[in-house]
Amino acid sequence: MTEPQLPPVLDGFDLSDQSRFADGFPHHVFARLRREAPVFFHPAASTADGEGFWVLSRYEDIKAAAADPAFSSQGGGGRVGGGTHIDDLAPGVHAGTMLNMMDDPRHQAIRDAVSPSVDAAALAAMEPELRAIAEDLVARAVEGGEGDLMVDVAGPFAITAALLLLGVPRRDWPPLRAWADVSMGFDDREAGVDTERSQMARVALYQYGTGALKARAADPGRDLLSLVARAELPDGERPMSAYEREVFFNLILGAGSEPPRNAIAHGLLALAEHPEQWKALREDRSLVPGAVEEMLRWSSPTPYNRRTATRDVELGGTLIRAGEKVTFWWASANRDESVFADPDVFDIRRDPNPHLAFGFGAHGCMGERMGRLELRLVLEALLDRVGELRPAGPVRWARSNKHTVILNLPMTYADATPVPAPARPEEPPSALPANPGLYVITQLLPFNPFDPAFRADPYPVYRKIAEAGPVTRTPGGTVVVTGHREVSAALRDPLIGWGDGQSVAEHFGRDPEGRPVRQFIFMDPPDHTRIRSLVSKAFTARAIERLRPRAAEITSRLLAAAGTSFDLMDAVAHPLPALLLGELMGVPEDNLDRFRAWSAAIGRGLDPDFVLTREQVAQRQGAREQFNQYFAELAARRRAEPAEDLMSALVAAEQEGDRLTETELVTTCTLLVSAGYALTVHLIGNGVLALLREPGQLAWLRANPDRLGGAVEELLRYDAPAQVISRVVLADTEIGGVPVRAGESLLLILGAANRDPAVYDEPDRLDLARQSGGRNLGFGHGIHFCLGAPLARLAVQAALTELIPLDLEIAEPGPRHTEGMVIRGLASLPVTVRGRAG
Numbered sequence: 001m002t003e004p005q006l007p008p009v010l011d012g013f014d015l016s017d018q019s020r021f022a023d024g025f026p027h028h029v030f031a032r033l034r035r036e037a038p039v040f041f042h043p044a045a046s047t048a049d050g051e052g053f054w055v056l057s058r059y060e061d062i063k064a065a066a067a068d069p070a071f072s073s074q075g076g077g078g079r080v081g082g083g084t085h086i087d088d089l090a091p092g093v094h095a096g097t098m099l100n101m102m103d104d105p106r107h108q109a110i111r112d113a114v115s116p117s118v119d120a121a122a123l124a125a126m127e128p129e130l131r132a133i134a135e136d137l138v139a140r141a142v143e144g145g146e147g148d149l150m151v152d153v154a155g156p157f158a159i160t161a162a163l164l165l166l167g168v169p170r171r172d173w174p175p176l177r178a179w180a181d182v183s184m185g186f187d188d189r190e191a192g193v194d195t196e197r198s199q200m201a202r203v204a205l206y207q208y209g210t211g212a213l214k215a216r217a218a219d220p221g222r223d224l225l226s227l228v229a230r231a232e233l234p235d236g237e238r239p240m241s242a243y244e245r246e247v248f249f250n251l252i253l254g255a256g257s258e259p260p261r262n263a264i265a266h267g268l269l270a271l272a273e274h275p276e277q278w279k280a281l282r283e284d285r286s287l288v289p290g291a292v293e294e295m296l297r298w299s300s301p302t303p304y305n306r307r308t309a310t311r312d313v314e315l316g317g318t319l320i321r322a323g324e325k326v327t328f329w330w331a332s333a334n335r336d337e338s339v340f341a342d343p344d345v346f347d348i349r350r351d352p353n354p355h356l357a358f359g360f361g362a363h364g365c366m367g368e369r370m371g372r373l374e375l376r377l378v379l380e381a382l383l384d385r386v387g388e389l390r391p392a393g394p395v396r397w398a399r400s401n402k403h404t405v406i407l408n409l410p411m412t413y414a415d416a417t418p419v420p421a422p423a424r425p426e427e428p429p430s431a432l433p434a435n436p437g438l439y440v441i442t443q444l445l446p447f448n449p450f451d452p453a454f455r456a457d458p459y460p461v462y463r464k465i466a467e468a469g470p471v472t473r474t475p476g477g478t479v480v481v482t483g484h485r486e487v488s489a490a491l492r493d494p495l496i497g498w499g500d501g502q503s504v505a506e507h508f509g510r511d512p513e514g515r516p517v518r519q520f521i522f523m524d525p526p527d528h529t530r531i532r533s534l535v536s537k538a539f540t541a542r543a544i545e546r547l548r549p550r551a552a553e554i555t556s557r558l559l560a561a562a563g564t565s566f567d568l569m570d571a572v573a574h575p576l577p578a579l580l581l582g583e584l585m586g587v588p589e590d591n592l593d594r595f596r597a598w599s600a601a602i603g604r605g606l607d608p609d610f611v612l613t614r615e616q617v618a619q620r621q622g623a624r625e626q627f628n629q630y631f632a633e634l635a636a637r638r639r640a641e642p643a644e645d646l647m648s649a650l651v652a653a654e655q656e657g658d659r660l661t662e663t664e665l666v667t668t669c670t671l672l673v674s675a676g677y678a679l680t681v682h683l684i685g686n687g688v689l690a691l692l693r694e695p696g697q698l699a700w701l702r703a704n705p706d707r708l709g710g711a712v713e714e715l716l717r718y719d720a721p722a723q724v725i726s727r728v729v730l731a732d733t734e735i736g737g738v739p740v741r742a743g744e745s746l747l748l749i750l751g752a753a754n755r756d757p758a759v760y761d762e763p764d765r766l767d768l769a770r771q772s773g774g775r776n777l778g779f780g781h782g783i784h785f786c787l788g789a790p791l792a793r794l795a796v797q798a799a800l801t802e803l804i805p806l807d808l809e810i811a812e813p814g815p816r817h818t819e820g821m822v823i824r825g826l827a828s829l830p831v832t833v834r835g836r837a838g
């Protein structure tokens with residue numbers, strides 16, 4: 001990387017480069033700027049938009065500019081974006097919408113409406129609970145004599161305080177703290193860098209806040225969110241928009257927790273480095289308020305805020321033009337030697353101490369009182385318990401110029417006096433998942449796929465959704481289709497498909513050049529048509545039929561090995577499809593173990609990333625890559641030496657010119673094993689469970705083995721392994737008379753359509769002899785109708801043929817359903833063989 005051209009006054013330090021801040025704040029750079037270039041134009045260097053910006057470093061200049069309405073927090077001077085970061089933030093999302101990025105008079109009107117939540121009376125009311133939280137965290141942290149003061153105390157305390165201020169019920173604190181950590185990047189130790197996960201967490205917090213705001217509007221309390229919900233602006237100001245109110249939740253969680261956590265940690269680090277001042281505080285608590293101010297000055301956790309010049313302004317003899325960006329470096333003002341004697345000395349007795357850690361002017365910190373209270377409460381709880389604080393290892397700072405973020409602060413707590421923590425109130429556990437993605441999904445889905453009751457029996461939930469109509473929308477705007485007629489129509493509509501594939505991007509593989517490649521199940525015509533027709537040619541009836549005797553043999557071998565008491569999923573449902581698919585593809589028998597392990601690892605292969613843990617995503621990705629690599633090698637072998645298998649047939653298609661590329665060939669094979677495997681597994685499991693629960697039906701099937709084909713279709717209708725299909729509206733159209741718009745996401749619930757009373761008599765009854773009703777949608781419909789249906793039918797029929805004659809009983813602890821969103825199935829189905837059915 002080439003170093004940007006920086007003026008010598010910066011000593012090579014690029015203030016726009018986040019990674020330069022990994023060692024804490026560069027005070028030496030600012031000391032020189034204050035001396036030599038107090039109104040300094042910083043070149044574009046590392047800014048995302050390639051624009052330079054003004055840097056103010058002297059106390060008096062900053063104070064004057066911060067009080068001058070010519071400098072806007074939202075933007076202006078001809079500029080589209082704006083906000084308080086060096087890089088522009090989008091107007092309407094942040095700039096001009098969030099309180100801190102809005103200009104007067106609207107800014108002041110909104111601030112007046114919400115600031116009573118942090119006035120002296122409100123804080124006096126909150127103090128006992130805040131104190132108890134601080135004491136609880138500190139008592140536990142110091143117990144072992146050492147620990148990470150940021151992770152154990154400062155971080156959780158500051159976020160909890162913000163949650164308390166927002167009126168979040170105590171039971172939701174643990175999951176929301178976890179989401180906030182993800183959203184600010186503390187969980188993966190790269191604060192300042194947005195990831196998909198942190199964005200998802202932000203969306204989850206936003207959705208949670210939006211729900212809480214609605215609840216507060218109906219039933220207000222004394223918390224900040226209630227004031228936001230009810231805020232009415234004075235005459236002449238248009239009323240607050242729903243979005244302006246909604247963004248408060250995220251604003252307070254961020255602005256209200258990031259600076260205090262860093263001020264607490266950084267301030268305590270300074271005290272640990274000055275044991276004589278700690279000792280003085282232990283002996284004389286009247287020094288505490290002064291210590292709090294010095295901790296704030298010293299840490300200056302918000303190093304800068306940006307403004308935009310709305311007109312030409314002269315500052316210290318320098319002309320700043322309309323539209324230019326100006327940054328106020330509070331952290332530099334707080335070390336200005338013309339205001340603070342010995343500014344680089346930490347001194348809790350400093351008086352006066354007019355620091356600007358809370359900013360200055362119209363936007364000066366709204367939560368200033370609360371920030372001070374937080375610092376005081378943690379400090380007091382520690383002073384009560386710890387004789388001496390000693391730094392115990394390297395401090396880790398995040399790479400951020402926007403906040404001086406401490407990630408880790410190892411500390412020894414010497415001469416600890418045990419003072420018990422106040423009792424922690426008992427709370428029922430939160431209904432929120434620890435993973436914010438799961439929460440987002442429940443906003444976007446009409447049901448909660450992670451609710452154990454739903455997993456055990458989703459059909460009453462579907463019935464309730466369908467009562468609102470065959471086509472409805474979730475709060476998050478997903479179009480939900482439950483009617484049989486409507487799902488069929490949507491699957492046939494050429495205006496409904498996958499489009500650019502954004503919605504399923506996480507399922508894409510990469511070609512050797514790193515370009516994303518999708519499996520053809522996620523393609524629209526004409527690519528879909530081309531690949532599907534090539535694959536269909538290779539997927540001949542003859543190739544499938546050849547497997548019929550093998551399926552019977554494999555099943556009886558598996559059953560013989562299983563004994564009389566086994567898990568049906570492990571013993572039969574999983575291995576049978578894996579072995580059959582292996583044979584179909586032409587995987588040599590001695591590779592089948594590996595093949596089966598990868599198939600199992602693909603597991604919840606159809607679920608979106610954000611409902612999976614990182615380990616599950618990594619596992620799935622790893623298994624896919626192993627399959628891709630394996631199939632690439634197998635293809636090479638079959639090119640050299642064709643055999644009688646699907647791979648050889650696909651290679652032949654590939655060799656007919658450019659009709660099937662190598663990448664397409666390999667991803668298609670991986671699709672066949674991932675789409676086909678799990679669904680077949682679970683049709684076996686769900687089907688056997690349904691039969692064991694309906695002995696009358698099982699007896700009928702034993703008596704009518706020639707009706708097995710129809711019985712499998714009914715089992716598929718009754719409890720389909722693929723419960724939902726997603727699609728995207730490509731162009732405005734309608735489904736069952738309900739208009740849908742381009743870009744909308746569709747959720748087609750096959751499980752609901754298959755039990756639509758408009759199509760099936762007594763839809764909740766398993767009736768293996770069923771004649772009435774339309775074709776069930778368990779294999780889909782339209783151009784993506786399951787290509788593997790004949791193979792799936794064959795496998796399930798083979799399994800049932802061997803299993804039906806046995807007298808099976810469901811054993812303890814009973815069946816357990818899998819987790820997952822798309823696939824409905826069993827994780828285990830313990831059974832005992834009592835003999836052969838007589």
Ligand code: HEM
Pocket residue numbers: 073084099100101111118165252255256257259260261263300301302305306330356357358359360362363364365366367368370371372
């Ligand atoms: C050590 C603690 C804190 C520090 C050092 C701090 C620092 C700051 C600074 C420097 C600003 C000015 C931003 C600008 O000029 O653009 C600010 C604004 C703000 N702070 Fe704090 N803050 C702290 C605690 C809190 C807390 C606990 C809350 C919770 C309510 C909070 C809420 C806000 C809000 C809402 C604003 C925007 C005010 C406005 O634009 O009118 N802060 N804070």
Ligand code: HEM
Pocket residue numbers: 520521522532581671672673675676677679680683721722725726777778779780781783784785786787788789791792793
């Ligand atoms: C009981 C077992 C199975 C069930 C319930 C099932 C279900 C489905 C469903 C619902 C679809 C439509 C997806 C959509 O429209 O988005 C589908 C497509 C597909 N299935 Fe199956 N499947 C099963 C077994 C298999 C097997 C064994 C294979 C292959 C060996 C397979 C290969 C495929 C392929 C390639 C597609 C995509 C077709 C296309 O996009 O044109 N399936 N399956």
